[in-house]
Amino acid sequence: MIKFFKSTFEKIIEGTLFLSSTITTLAIVLIIVFLFREGIGTFNQSPIEEGFSLVVNKNNPINELSAQQIKNIFDQNITNWKTVGGNKDSIILFNLDNISNFYSDSAIGENFEFLPQCISDYTEKHSGVVAFVSTRYTGKGFTGKILTTPKVTITQFISQKEWFPTAQPAAQLGVLALILGTLWVSFGAIVIALPLGLATSIYMAEVANPKVRNFLKPLVELLAGIPSVVYGFFGLVIIVPGIQKLFDLPVGETALAGSIVLGIMALPTIITISEDALRTTPKAMKEASLALGANKWQTTARVVIPYSSSGITAAAILGIGRAIGETMAVLMVTGNAAVIPHSFLEPVRTIPATIAAELGEAPQGGLHYKALFALGCILFIITMAINLIVGYVSSKKKYNTR
Amino acid sequence: MEHIITTELVSLFYSEFQALKDISIDFLPNTVTALIGPSGCGKSTYLRLFNRMNDLIDNVKITGKVTIEGEDIYKKDTNIVELRRKVGMVFQKPNPFPKSIFENVAYGLRVNGVNDMSVLKEKVEFSLKQSALWDEVKDKLKKSAFELSGGQQQRLCIARALAIEPSIILMDEPASALDPISTAKIEELIYELKNNYTIVIVTHNLQQAGRVSDYTAFFYIGELIEKGETKELFINPKNIKTQNYITGRFG
């Protein structure tokens, strides 16, 4: 009887342990579901805010305008319908903000009761008009034509440069500048961190005596432990003004500042992993090299580094991954201008920083909100890819040493 | 005949621990000398005196005199690179570098400033022939050394040591990680190499010592107990400890 309880008890515990072990998988599945559920929602929506529409004269041959065309029309970069494939007719912008230019308050009525009629009349009379109005006013008896707007597509999302998620009348959701900004800053970070990190790891593994190493090791661990906001803060008060002065710039918040801060932050990852890799080199292999008359540096360069190359590669890739995903420090020092970077001395904006800066202001469930989740999906896919590459690189069978 | 290696009252300390006690042995050129004895007796440590591999360990102190070709190798101005060129070494486990077969053999030349491809080719071929590996690998010199079998890897390591034209080859239990067939090949090779090189081999395997060596030295807890011609020592050991060891009473 006791034995029975005992074994049932063991079974229950084992079950609990098993369930715990499934949590990470469950978490990843949930993250994918929730991230992509919201993110994919971006691509089912029109870039025009819900409850509004664009209307034109019913004789206007144009039926559809893209988000970019809408923006250009309302920014008055496009002033003739011909440019978007219509008749040769200049465009007249009409929206509720400038309605007083067209109709007097009395004509509209105290409670806007005549507004729908006004809009209808105006669009009918002027062939070149395009009006951005609430759908409330374009109901029964409306004589104009309501334009359709193509839904946001994935290709557009990724390939367009302009990120104005709150622009009126149509949100501009192009993340190319953000993707390039992220890669740009990370690239700069890795250019800084890789030589420093690898040199330090080689120094720790091959050159330094045990005393120096025992001093360096906890220091690197400490570097890993410092919160990213503290790095960001340090960057903000030291590196940013420094860059501004050094290069005589209007603002110091630049890609370079981001790269330096991220570079420092990626160091511990690179150092720890590559040092571990270097240390796996069998002693016998090093001795064989020394016994052939090679000195320590020749042994390191020609035997130790080639032997641990897969680990060193993994370290570099993980360092890049750390840089790509970092949010707060970058948010604080890069200036967050959503433009395609041309040099390291310009402000840039990265994907994580965009999410952190804008999610708080995006109404839940709206297009902007969903677009930020779509950004999260991109980030998720990039880092997953990095993880899988690292897994592949470090599992790649090392030369069999039998 | 002149002695190629001599050691005179050599002692070695790891910090406080004395690993070798006043060892004096002289080695004749073109002979094979086996160092035997139970684990931890100091035979590997003794072997590593000759190419100063013990230098790599911290807190090692060495007293006494070791000469190679008449030169005191523990003199201050000894050129260690030149010494290690002269004294090749083969390790217990085959430890080829993560490089191609060709580059493994060329390694010792390259790190010592030889980069002329025609010279490299010639020496690699010569060394691989000497280590009886040429016929097996001549078509795949560019392949990774790790694709070879364990026995082939060990012969590659011997070729690697031969490439820089040493006069002495140290072997630290070179066959202990190999199967019997590979072991036989290595032993055959040692016999061949004796014509051109002086070989000092550490082995656990008494039969092996008996088969390949001309002279044998028996070590026990850091001391040299007995040395002499192999046949003599095996048939007619003078010391009781040697007798016990070779008859299998301890070890």
Added chain:
Amino acid sequence: MIISKKVIRNKNLKEKIAFNIFRVFSAIVVLSLVAILSFIIYNGISVINWTFLTAMPEDGMTKGGIFPAIVGTLCLVAGSMIFAIPIGVFSGIYINEYTKDSFYKRFIKLMTNNLAGIPSIVFGLFGMSLFVNTLRFGDSIIAGSLTLGLMVLPVVIRTTEEALKSVDNSFRHGSLALGATKLQTIRKVVLPMAFPNIITGIILSVGRVSGETAPILFTVAAYFLPKLPSSIFDQVMALPYHLYVISTSGTNIEESRPIAYGTALVLIGFVLIVNLAANALRKYFGKKVKMN
């Protein structure tokens, strides 16, 4: 073959140059760390006093203390650990003690590694979507703690696994041979031996949790909330977010600079203490295990 003196001189010169480059680069790494630390300590130390640590923020966060942020961070650390420790340790035990080198083991490890690689802002998005909106916890300690807990879970799992792996199999076999069950062996033999390393891992993950900002941005952190939480469904301020706010978007950035230095120092101090504690523990237990 004779090696010329020139070749030897040449290669030894190269060695010298290479090693000196490594030395210089390592020194740069050390110096940048020292620079960051000393800069913050130098500027922050004069700000820190008892009032700073125990008072509410005042005057648009340009005066007063950071007490609610400290309490908030402690709440989040506690909350996330309540979630992450049991689940993390249990999964570590399951992976190391119950699975053989099977597909499942490799799969779980892959998933754990993947989870560890996800950027913290993605955790923030996920936490907002699941805990705040779908489960309707709102911006709350519980939503923030669960998000943070999930984020450090891989750290806890890995350290547990590593700690268990370092226990020699002979101890397990010895116990099993005496008729103990598997569970008894794990509880009475394996876990006690692995305990120091598990604790060290947990302490380090506490350090990680206390410094994270991105996951709590949209799940719990309050911009300004000069009162203490009364339930797990309340919002709280948190140290890292507070530092972010007063250094970038506070009402008066210049005037709140001293507070920012103070907050940064408190954060670093926390991480420092956590690291030292972990190291001390490692040493202490290391000795103890040896003595036995």
